[in-house]
Amino acid sequence: MDEPSKYGVVVMDESTGQVRRFVEKPQTFVGNKINAGIYLLNPEVLDRIELRPTSIEKEVFPNIAKENKLYAMVLPGFWMDVGQPKDYIAGLHLYLDSLRKNHPEKLSEGPHIVGNVLVDESAQIGDDCLIGPDVSIGQGCVIEAGVRLSRCTIMKGVRVKKHACISGSIVGWHSTIGQWSRVENMTVLGEDVHLSDEVYSNGGVVLPHKEIKTSIVKPEIVL
Numbered sequence: 001m002d003e004p005s006k007y008g009v010v011v012m013d014e015s016t017g018q019v020r021r022f023v024e025k026p027q028t029f030v031g032n033k034i035n036a037g038i039y040l041l042n043p044e045v046l047d048r049i050e051l052r053p054t055s056i057e058k059e060v061f062p063n064i065a066k067e068n069k070l071y072a073m074v075l076p077g078f079w080m081d082v083g084q085p086k087d088y089i090a091g092l093h094l095y096l097d098s099l100r101k102n103h104p105e106k107l108s109e110g111p112h113i114v115g116n117v118l119v120d121e122s123a124q125i126g127d128d129c130l131i132g133p134d135v136s137i138g139q140g141c142v143i144e145a146g147v148r149l150s151r152c153t154i155m156k157g158v159r160v161k162k163h164a165c166i167s168g169s170i171v172g173w174h175s176t177i178g179q180w181s182r183v184e185n186m187t188v189l190g191e192d193v194h195l196s197d198e199v200y201s202n203g204g205v206v207l208p209h210k211e212i213k214t215s216i217v218k219p220e221i222v223l
């Protein structure tokens with residue numbers, strides 16, 4: 001990890017994997033192994049969790065480490081934090097680039113495709129669309145005619161209506177983008193969000209099960 005200070009650092013014995021301690025967002029260098037949030041626990045660990053809001057990383061694991069019973073395994077390969085929308089989009093770029101190098105047959109091809117694009121086989125793509133680069137289209141999506149997509153994720157069951165444009169954004173499950181609408185600048189639409197026709201979203205973050213009839217002209221959260 002190049003910037004371990006942004007995460008919880010695990011101080012461990014490199015030869016045995018035994019965890020000595022956790023250091024949350026250290027200001028000075030104590031190690032470059034971070035807690036990636038993947039755990040394999042014995043059932044007995046559940047007995048250590050009290051019936052109240054509890055952080056197992058801050059309260060339970062340190063106590064197990066003090067008893068010399070906590071071990072870690074270093075995961076090989078590449079890891080990236082994609083908890084923020086911009087990081088998710090950056091991660092999508094890296095993932096699709098990896099597919100291009102290692103499994104190019106999984107990527108879509110055609111006159112309407114630009115760069116690396118991943119389209120589920122059940123998705124429907126209309127005429128005169130331009131898709132890519134760095135686009136993922138999920139299961140059962142319907143992309144109508146004349147749509148422009150770039151640097152975005154379109155999740156399962158989404159319908160993008162005619163001549164809409166989506167870039168640098170994430171569209172959640174079973175949402176609808178109205179015709180001639182424009183969605184950009186790291187807009188995030190939750191599940192079952194419906195944008196009316198000719199609506200503009202400039203970095204809006206919309207919670208699930210909403211209908212948006214007016215434009216979101218500046219980045220904001222729509223509750």
